Amino acid sequence: xxxxxxEITNATGLHARPAAKFVEIASRFRSxxxxxxxxxxxxxxxxxDMLTLDAAAGTVLHLEVEGEDAEECLAQLTELLRxxxxxxxxx
Amino acid sequence: MEIRKGIPVSPGLAIAPAIVLDSEQFRIPRxxxxxxxxxxxxxxxxxxxxxxxxxxxxxxxxxxRDVGRELGAxxxxxxxxxxDKHLHEEVRELVEREHYAAEYAVSTVLKAYARKFLxxxxxxxxxxxxxxxxxxxxxxxxxxxxxxxxLGRLTExxxxxxxxxxxxxxxxxxxxxxxxxxxxxxxxxxxTAIVARAMSIPAVVGLQTITADVSGGDTVVVDGNRGLVIxxxxxxxxxxxxETERQFRRMEESLGNLKDLPAVTQDGHEVALxxxxxxxxxxxxxxxxxxSGIGLYRTEFLYLDREEDPTEEDHYxxxxxxxxxxxxxxxxxxxxxxxxxxFTHLSGxxxxxxPFLGFRSIRFSLQHIGLFKTQLRAVLRAxxxxxxxxxxxLVTNLKELRQAKMILADVREDLxxxxxxxxxxxxxxxxxxxxxxxxxxxxxxxxxxxxxxxxNDLVQYTLAVDRSNEQVAGMFxxxxxAVLRLIREVVQxxxxxxxxxxxxxxxxxxxxxTVLLLGLGVHxxxxxxxxxxxxxxxxxxxxxxxAQEVTDKILSFDSDREVNAFLSELTRxxxxxxxx
Numbered sequence: 001x002x003x004x005x006x007e008i009t010n011a012t013g014l015h016a017r018p019a020a021k022f023v024e025i026a027s028r029f030r031s032x033x034x035x036x037x038x039x040x041x042x043x044x045x046x047x048x049d050m051l052t053l054d055a056a057a058g059t060v061l062h063l064e065v066e067g068e069d070a071e072e073c074l075a076q077l078t079e080l081l082r083x084x085x086x087x088x089x090x091x
Numbered sequence: 092m093e094i095r096k097g098i099p100v101s102p103g104l105a106i107a108p109a110i111v112l113d114s115e116q117f118r119i120p121r122x123x124x125x126x127x128x129x130x131x132x133x134x135x136x137x138x139x140x141x142x143x144x145x146x147x148x149x150x151x152x153x154x155x156r157d158v159g160r161e162l163g164a165x166x167x168x169x170x171x172x173x174x175d176k177h178l179h180e181e182v183r184e185l186v187e188r189e190h191y192a193a194e195y196a197v198s199t200v201l202k203a204y205a206r207k208f209l210x211x212x213x214x215x216x217x218x219x220x221x222x223x224x225x226x227x228x229x230x231x232x233x234x235x236x237x238x239x240x241x242l243g244r245l246t247e248x249x250x251x252x253x254x255x256x257x258x259x260x261x262x263x264x265x266x267x268x269x270x271x272x273x274x275x276x277x278x279x280x281x282x283t284a285i286v287a288r289a290m291s292i293p294a295v296v297g298l299q300t301i302t303a304d305v306s307g308g309d310t311v312v313v314d315g316n317r318g319l320v321i322x323x324x325x326x327x328x329x330x331x332x333x334e335t336e337r338q339f340r341r342m343e344e345s346l347g348n349l350k351d352l353p354a355v356t357q358d359g360h361e362v363a364l365x366x367x368x369x370x371x372x373x374x375x376x377x378x379x380x381x382x383s384g385i386g387l388y389r390t391e392f393l394y395l396d397r398e399e400d401p402t403e404e405d406h407y408x409x410x411x412x413x414x415x416x417x418x419x420x421x422x423x424x425x426x427x428x429x430x431x432x433x434f435t436h437l438s439g440x441x442x443x444x445x446p447f448l449g450f451r452s453i454r455f456s457l458q459h460i461g462l463f464k465t466q467l468r469a470v471l472r473a474x475x476x477x478x479x480x481x482x483x484x485l486v487t488n489l490k491e492l493r494q495a496k497m498i499l500a501d502v503r504e505d506l507x508x509x510x511x512x513x514x515x516x517x518x519x520x521x522x523x524x525x526x527x528x529x530x531x532x533x534x535x536x537x538x539x540x541x542x543x544x545x546x547n548d549l550v551q552y553t554l555a556v557d558r559s560n561e562q563v564a565g566m567f568x569x570x571x572x573a574v575l576r577l578i579r580e581v582v583q584x585x586x587x588x589x590x591x592x593x594x595x596x597x598x599x600x601x602x603x604x605t606v607l608l609l610g611l612g613v614h615x616x617x618x619x620x621x622x623x624x625x626x627x628x629x630x631x632x633x634x635x636x637x638a639q640e641v642t643d644k645i646l647s648f649d650s651d652r653e654v655n656a657f658l659s660e661l662t663r664x665x666x667x668x669x670x671x
Contacts, residue, residue: 016219017164020171027176046177047168048204051219054211 001066002074006081007058014055016047018084023047025076031067033077044077092325095298097273098564099318100284101621103293104336105250105270106329109311111198111302112253122192132186136179136193139233144173146229173226194234198307201227205303220303245269250311252301256283266290271313273301273320286369287315288600288619291376295320297564346624350381354627356609358634363615364627365421367595371412376620381627384421386543386617387482387595388413390466391427400462406469414477421478423543423593423617424470425522426463426495428452428484447551452485457494467502474514482543486521486528492538522595524548529577532584542585543617546596550574569598570654575607575646582612593617602666603658605629610642625666632665 008014014022026033026044033044037059042049044063055061061081065074124132147170155163172178178200185196205223245268255276269292277283277296287294293315298304305311305322312321312332316339321328354364365386366377374385393401393409414422430451443449456463470481483495496519506513523529524545532542546569551558553574556567568574578594585592593615598604600618602625608616609630618626641661648654 016168016222020168023171023175043177047171047175048178052204052207052211 001064002070003062003064004074004078005060005062006078007060008055008081008084009057010084011057013057013059014050014053014061014081014084016051018080019050020047021084022077022080023050025080026073029065029067029069029073031065031070031073033073034064034066036062036064092328093304093322095301095304095320095322097295097298097301097318097320098277099294099315100277100296101272101287101292101294101315103271103291103315103621104313104332104339105293105315106310106312106324106332106336107248107250107270109252109273109305109307109309110245110249111305111307112251122195123190124186124192126190129187129190132193133183135234136182136186136197139193139197139230140173140179142233143226143229144170147173169222169226172222173229194231195307197230197234198227201230202303202306206300209300209303250313252305252311254302255296256286266292271311271315272296273298273305273311273313275299275302285619288621291621343624346628349624349627349631350379352381352627352631354383354630356630356633356635356638358636360609360635362609362613362630363593364623364630365423365593365595365615365617366620366623367600367617368413371409371416373620374413374416377623378416378420380620380623382420382620382623384423385413385417386423386593386615388422388424389428390425391429394427394429400465403465403469406466407472410469410473410479411476414473414479417477419477421480423480423482423520423595425482425484426453426456426466426470430455447557453483453491453495454485454487456483457491457498460498463495463498464502467499468506471502471506471513471517472511474517475512479514480518480520480541482520482522482541484522484545485524485548486535487525488527489531489534489538492521492535496538520591522548523581524552524596526553526577529581532581533587536584536588536590539590541591541593542581543593543595544578544581544613546574546578546594546598549577549596550598553577568651568655569596569601569604570658571651572646572649572654575611575654578608578613579611579646585614586612591615600626602626602629603655603662606633606638606641606661606665607645607658609633609635610638610640610645629662629665 023045035042035044035050035053037053037055040053042053044050053061063074063077147166151163151166151170154166181200182193182196185191185199186193191199201223205220208220208223248268248270250271250273251269252273255274256272271292272283272287272294274283274296275298283294283296293313295313295315295318298320301320309323312324312328314320324332353361355361363383365384366382367387367389368374368377368385369389369392377385393405410424428451430446430449470479473479481499483492486492499519503513518540520539520541520543521528521535522545523532523542525548528535529549536542547558550556550567550569550571554566554571556563558564558567582592591614594608594613595617599608599616600622602622605616605626606629616626645654645657648657
């Protein structure tokens, strides 16, 4: 099962909008997506659950994706989490 | 079982199922469905989501068009939350397995999330709770819509759990069905508190998250003596609670014997013991508990709960009802005390940064002379029906008192010309509730017929404590030596000018302070009906010499801790049956 640790670096943390975006991307795939922060493990396809993670700047999230399209799913989610507010997109 | 601690504002104990009012103060009924209704119920839920989603899309488009795409995108989050598959599964589960009605399932699931969000340390996340409530509101509006029940139609005893109650809501409550209040907001002297005491209903306020902690239908214990709310108590707690409830009732019964006895000290010194009311129908409760008059009629409730200002006739009817119910006993009518925490459609127009130091009370009346005159005319007209006094609140300087008296004189002249009868000897007094008035009491005493010390505001302004702010509410105490010295000043000024001095704030109704107020020489105490008998019992258990001795001792203390510790101990001795 592909997994990855990603640190949230943007100042406002994983707030509502990127969380919603995360779920939107995750939901495009057939794979199961779980996100872990310390002992807390939530469903990566639920905005409500993602928000309860309360991932502030500096938090390390552990992503676990399982399923036939897991690799591609993990790649897209990683890309989002590395720059959730498009701070580095040259905007 | 969960226990929450808040601020005890109205004594007593109650156990009953909770009804939780949503953010628009409608109740969400705990309703079950039959097995064959499950599909239909899920259909209703899907429709509600579609309807709510439609609203959000429309809002998003409007905002995007009017303000810009960036802001419109804010609604994407609500949209995502509303259509979240996981959320739908949770609702479906409650409907299928527990047979919850859709609205009850939605409210249960969303409340659980609100609770989780509130516990998060990140402030930004806690603000998401507002989104949860917004989504709840939208979905419930589609699910129960116009059928939403208000508090007026209760069939079973309940405990009301709400963010905060407004005066107009509490006014329409059916007190035979409501056993207690528990609210997120409010402090010792908030409206929920005052009304709860007036109605003799136990209440705990300032619980911060109680509306999220309790779901409708949960069994809840409200302990208005200690400020505790117990959610889904275990059996042991229930039986212990029943025992305390019995003790409390026994105390009420033993005090009941005092009702027809006068409020005199052991050595025969009589004190006027009056009741405080908000509505004329409360006169009865005061008389039943042995009040010898009404020392504070808070008339601003006439202005709340209506779209238009009350007419002279509205005022007159209310005053006449109260005066007639008193059957010859005295009443003190306080002119409207709007502003700060009490608003009408009119006073609500002013946006103030610091309303307690702002445009309120007599300041408001003196700027709205038409409104003020209407009230004064009604008081004067009603004054022929029984012994009536009029009192101006929040007087800060002599000019205000003089202006108010001048307007009163104008109104008297008008009535005179019209040949309308009124009591020519109508006494005019002021509430002493601002430190400036207390310090200038000697000057005020020459220009009015009586004082009534309003301790709630006097404490707030002397100690600079916002009484409704939970963070500092603990500093709010009438036992502070500075407050006691101001009260002594006012009483002495009244004695020198030979006018009457009463205390009508919450302090007068706290049995703990009764001996002290007696010793200070106060002529009258005006209290909420709930504590009338306890106060009377204390008055009847001491002599004036003892009271003066206690007072001398108290005035030598330099902290409110010493004062309150000494007085609690004394009260325990004088009133052992009091459940503390």
